[in-house]
Amino acid sequence: MADLRITALTKTFGARTILRGLDFFAPSGSLVAILGVSGSGKTTLLRLLSGFEHADSGSIEIGGREVSGQGVHVPPERRRIGYVAQEGSLFPHLTVGENVVFGLPRHDRQNGARAEALLESVGLPASYKSRAPYELSGGEQQRVALARALAPVPKLVLLDEPFSALDAALRLETRRAVAAALAAAGATALLVTHDQSEALSMGIEVAVLRGGILAQVAPPEKLYWQPVDASLAQFVGEAVLLPGTATAGFAICALGRLQLAQSGADGPVEVMVRPEQIRFEPVAHAGAVKAKVSGITFFGRDASVQVLLEAGATPVTVRVASHRAPEPGIEAWLTVDGAVMAYPGLSALSEASLPLASRQSPGRALKDASRDAGSFGDWVRAQPQGSGPNAKI
Template identity: 40%
Template sequence: MSNSFMETVSRWGRRGTAGTSIAASLAFEDVVHGYGKVRALDGISLAVAPGEVVCLLGPSGCGKTTLLRIASGIERPLSGRVTIDGREVAGPDAFIPPERRGVGLVFQDFALFPHLTNLANVMFGLKALPKAEAEKAARLALSRVGLDKHAEDYPHTLSGGEQQRVALARAIAPRPGILLMDEPFSGLDSRLRDAIRDETLAVMRETRATCIVVTHDPEEAMRMADRIVLLRSGRIAQIGTPSDLYRAPADLDTARFFSDVNEVPGVVRAGRLVTPVGYFAAPGLAEGASAVAAIRPQSITPKPAGMCVPGRLVSRRFLGEVELLEIAVQGLDAPLKARVRSGEGLAPGRDVGVDVTAAEVLVFAAPGA
């Protein structure tokens, strides 16, 4: 990582604090929306507390951005209600336009005006203020994101990360009660993404605004959110803290979304799932039911041959901090994938033992069962 990059991040982090907002609550009540015959949202109910950071997570087409657009007022739901601090802003009895909702927006493509300077871009949302006050507030916001020296420059002269920071400054300058962000980091170079995301989160916490962030990246959601709302086909699949969704996913699809898993089939006997790699607790599943053990690669440890479940190492790939092993086990159609710190001394074709950390195994009813 270059010195200039680290200096930029460091300078940004040393700026003054952002102005605080009066955080607002945001609620969706049985919201339905669609495009033609496609049902984008199918009865979404969700309450976001003042000052809370919530990530809307899910694959493309699940309804994340549609819900954000309805929250902002860019789109009106087909049915249901949206309230801010208990006041209906969209529903059967009212529709408040975006500019009157006290909502800040950061789009995926930043949506900066190319013909305006960075300062003028930030001032764009401050038209209600006298010009001198608007300029002061805009310069303060640019200073907070480390771009006060680029106030008179134009967006095209900045890097992607810097443009994202201008967009953030524009969103926070009016001190909105609610800040909505639509995949704001997806277009950034991976080298910059973590640093800019972490600093953006710091700005969000300083403003104390209620924040909703759309992302398709589970790791990003876990790093940023107080709560994650996982959407699937226009419905809420699960809501909870990052720990809730990772450690106690509601179903196999949710477990798959948050990490790679080895899916090992088995049958429930006396409250345990019997599989070729061991027995695992299966509470709530009927005797004789078909089920699946979802085993994360990091929960598998290779042992010397003769210990634990017998297996044979099929392949070993170096991935930097970890190595990915594929281990064939009798009774399984596909090799188990294991992630280990070091596979030193292990060579493909060698017999090994397979040790599974049973406490970390997730058991679900077999799909279609």
């Protein structure tokens, strides 16, 4: 396999600029996810990489060989690129085995062992080679499509939203099988998707394509916890955004005095907290802020709890395991676990505007807050002991 390098790649259609000077690098053997909404330029990028479109400017190199650039345009059939479409696109008149070896030279297509080995590499039994495509599930068809793409030993594999037509359970299973097959083959792959969880779970790096430019390229963990701006934070996951003030490595906002993940200039900021960072506390203590539960949305394994902070009646969403969700109407105390991000903002909060428990000394805060701490604590203590849905928090 080979690395992929894109330099200053630009593409326009009429007066509309789709890609604006893209710079990007994917190491050999890596799986990189390109994440973006519809219209962000994902499909155009795939067509340029495949050779179906000509770039206006910039260059594309695969394995050190320029396939697109000034005066250079290598045709699609000579780029050695494997492609997996959204719905597999298997030939219905061919068997599974014949589909797998379709891209090989004619004399290699008769090698049944080759088809069997490729099927096994994507987690399918060798016996599937004699089946017809209609006898396979959607996930199995996608694995066959991947085996077909890997058969000619391409330099680069492009995956164009290959799991979008699958149901949730099958999508997860197929993702794992495809990622394992690509890793075993040592393939360099580019996964194009609009699904955030898909990009974060599969790519060793995720590149967010926004308005024709790469807004951020980073490992999944960094992209999720340290997005470069508030808009990106909301795109890659649920985010609580609050006005605040940055000072000496901390942000002062309606959720208290929070440690910043990155140092920056002091002043007005927009503070970003992930809902799962917010914790319900059974008793008031220093650093906690008071809130009232206003509603709950049940999702099965977890729940989204809507609360109103006492400071300014600010609405905030908290994500918790569903069996630990408090009841609507109760009063609670909240803390934030871990560092948060802050972005330059227009409004600010002073430390004097914080709830008492967030800015007083621990002893004084506990004493003053204890009179109001009963609601959530009483609810916690009223829950039956044990495990499962009735477990005590």
